[in-house]
Amino acid sequence: MSGGHSTYTPSSGLGRWIDQRMPLPRLIYDSFVAYPVPRNLNYAYTFGGILSIMLVAQIVTGVVLAMHYAADTTLAFTSVEKIMRDVNSGWLLRYLHANGASFFFIAVYIHIMRGLYYGSYKAPRELLWILGCIIYLLMMATGFMGYVLPWGQMSFWGATVITGFFTAIPLVGDWIQQLLLGGFAVDNPTLNRFFALHYLLPFMIAGVVVLHVWALHVTGQTNPTGIEVKSKTDTVPFTPHATIKDAFAMIVFLAVFAYFVFYIPNFLGHPDNYTVANPLKTPAHIVPEWYYLPFYAILRAITFNIGPIDSKLGGVLAMFGSIAVLFFVPWLDTSKVRSAVYRPWYKLFFWLFVINAILLGWLGSRPAEGVYVIMSQIGTLYYFGFFLIIMPVLGLIETPRKLPNSITEAVLEKNKGAASAQPVGAAAAPETKG
Incomplete structure (x- = not known):
């Protein structure tokens, strides 16, 4: 899509002068x-x-x-x-x-x-x-x-x-x-x-x-559709x-x-x-802006030591790891099919991931105590599980739906499906007697 010759034609002498220089x-x-x-x-x-x-x-x-x-x-x-x-x-x-x-x-x-x-x-x-x-x-x-x-x-x-x-x-x-x-x-x-x-x-x-x-x-x-462009x-x-x-x-x-x-x-x-x-006066609950709350929940979810790593360092690593994992997504997803439209199981896990991210945001605004900590730990587990387990494994075992041959074919099939879904009397005006 990036190739091809430019079709730009300057419409004035000034335009041609500028086009030749910059x-x-x-x-x-x-x-x-x-x-x-x-x-x-x-x-x-x-x-x-x-x-x-x-x-x-x-x-x-x-x-x-x-x-x-x-x-x-x-x-x-x-x-x-x-x-x-x-x-x-x-x-x-x-x-x-x-x-x-x-x-x-x-x-x-x-x-x-x-x-x-x-x-x-x-x-x-x-x-x-x-x-x-x-x-x-x-x-x-x-x-x-x-x-x-x-x-x-x-x-x-x-x-x-x-x-x-x-x-x-x-x-x-x-x-x-x-x-x-x-x-x-x-x-x-x-x-x-x-x-x-x-x-x-x-x-x-x-x-x-x-x-x-x-x-x-x-x-x-x-x-x-996730299909590359094949023709004009x-x-x-x-x-x-x-x-x-x-x-x-x-x-x-x-x-x-x-x-x-x-x-x-x-x-x-x-x-x-x-x-x-x-x-000299500490607020009751210290929280960041709302758009950081999911990561704040992940930070506070690590309340236990992991071998030589104490809980504080574990929380920091989990928080930064939750962002760093995004950089590796192109290689974690092993599926040959690009779009979730044709991947029914991935689509399900994706929407669960979205719900989980919103839930983590809410948990980040709650006090780090009781059931909120347990829920944050479950949410953190699913967050990392989605990228590190579900994406790689699902790409190997999932059977995707049949892909259309081209973008144009997908558009035509969609339009055809929309037309067939109309009521019988919607396509033509009712016959009148003169």
């Missing part, structure tokens, strides 16, 4: 207008565009907010309140940025689940998947450091607890913690480090996104077919986003973070 319009035309995409893409494939819009929004609002923010422990909380009250439209910028982080993660989680469901990580798209995982890691680091900047109670204690887990790593743990903190406790050097990195990392994300899109255009998009009839031009669908999905997504910004802007935040940080 063919940027040609690149845009070939990548976003004439670029061929599978004709059966559904709305699950629109979240790449949505994520691009959200990334731009986060960078723009973040840059403006940084102009008014004071990275000092005595001023940070007050500067955020000043932005809300005294800066023109500051309340809007802050709510767009804070809620934008949550919606960024909502979109990326749907994007990841779509990739797992339709097998978007399989050859030749392994590097495309790995670049996506790198983007996700950078997002997590950016989000964590941004959570500290308002300098509320949960900001301070979340940073204290999370950075404290690095001390469990033998030999270098204390050094890593001190490097992050800039000292021996969360204080002004910590806030300055986190502010600098929070400002820098989104631009690194943007750079990796460019590589991600480049890799996508080299290998071409997957599609719900299997594809349609990106514009207007995909752009119209992407635009509609973006409008719906941004409408929901706007509802949160204007009507319930603090719904996704933690109440304790609207109180200035106090090192």
Whole structure:
């Protein structure tokens, strides 16, 4: 899908002059207008565009907010309140940025689940998947450091607890913690480090996104059937077919986003973070932002020693392992069939995985005691079991459904099935007597 000659033709003398010296319009035309995409893409494939819009929004609002923010422990909380009250439209910028982080993660989680469901990580798209995982890691680091900047109670204690887990790593743990903190406790050097990195990392994300899109255009998009493009009839031009669908999905997504910004802007935040940080007063339950809660549940699920590995180090390894395992998915899935549409057993285990991930998120918000710990351990077991046992074994023993010969055949069969499902009288108007 990446091959072929460009069909771009400059429409003016100025256009020809620019095209001969810096063919940027040609690149845009070939990548976003004439670029061929599978004709059966559904709305699950629109979240790449949505994520691009959200990334731009986060960078723009973040840059403006940084102009008014004071990275000092005595001023940070007050500067955020000043932005809300005294800066023109500051309340809007802050709510767009804070809620934008949550919606960024909502979109990326749907994007990841779509990739797992339709097998978007399989050859030749392994590097495309790995670049996506790198983007996700950078997002997590950016989000964590941004959570500290308002300098509320949960900001301070979340940073204290999370950075404290690095001390469990033998030999270098204390050094890593001190490097992050800039000292021996969360204080002004910590806030300055986190502010600098929070400002820098989104631009690194943007750079990796460019590589991600480049890799996508080299290998071409997957599609719900998981079948590669075999002829021109299997594809349609990106514009207007995909752009119209992407635009509609973006409008719906941004409408929901706007509802949160204007009507319930603090719904996704933690109440304790609207109180200035106090090192002498510990919150009842220290929790990270909601989009980290599944991994927080996995971290706290390891309450026992594993040989020479104590529970604290075991929890840290499990938490980082739950992210690291995503990088190996292209090789853990042994099935020759890409899409879950034709894999009935994988489809069942996949939806159980989604339910389990949501359950782990809820458990991460609960106290680490009693039945919640047991449920977290069961959820953690299934999380790793899905990738390390179910994926490799199921690919060897599962009998998939028969695949269509081409994307076009799959589309025609779907349309034929939809037409045959109509009521008898729906295809033609009833006969009338004159």
